[in-house]
Amino acid sequence: MSENQNLLAEQRRALILDEVRRRGGVRVNELTRKLGVSDMTVRRDLDALARQGVLEKVHGGAVPVVEASTHEPGFEAKSGLEPTAKEDIARAAAQLVAPGSAIALSGGTTTYALAHRLVDVPELTVVTNSVRVADVFHAAQRTSGPRQGAATVVLTGGVRTPSDSLVGPVADQAIATLHFDMLFLGVHGISVEAGLSTPNLAEAETNRRLVQSARRVVVVADHTKWGVIGLSSFASLDRVDTLVTDAGLPPEARAEVSEYLRLVVAGESEQDAPD
Incomplete structure (x- = not known):
């Protein structure tokens, strides 16, 4: 499609990944026609996506990576996925935070x-089980x-996961004694059937404690x-107050989500679930 000729590499790769997941596989020649770019450009994009571990190259094209339900990517691997969507979500979610409030970030x-969007919000109390999140605030203050x-x-103790979260009994006990105005929760997966889920059993329990300690639960998750x-599931959708996501969430998913909670799509007008 000619309108896609000038897409940035990041946008083009997001389109390729969506196509692979939607169709269960694509061929290089199909992508060159659809995106209006060269065979070499498509192959470079597939190489980059394969290095990120989100698809598998096969002869003449690519197929989705079928991950085990226990697979947990590391922080660096996840950082390379959907960076623009995450920035859009962060910008929209930051608008929900009032100065002087007590919040938790998973x-x-x-x-x-x-976290980078919140460093200048005055008088916040931030509880987190993320080493990376705590470092953002400490670096800003330094x-x-x-x-x-x-x-x-406040950084909870605990055992470090591949995603640099602190989990386990020490984290759980610390969180159980606290109460937050709002919890911002990142998730591995979200669905109507399983609710919020993670491949890490200890992280599931810690997230469960975070949800129990929060007056409002805001899930921040790209499409x-x-x-x-x-x-392991740790919360049903009806325990969530708000989902902040990006414009890539398809219409049928938006309709399903809105039956359970308030939906905020970054960069679009807000959609509220019915009362």
């Missing part, structure tokens, strides 16, 4: 993006020096998380 690359209204950051089911 582990994950989307909550990490959100750079700017002591200042009035800087966030108070690729929809329909993904990890090994």
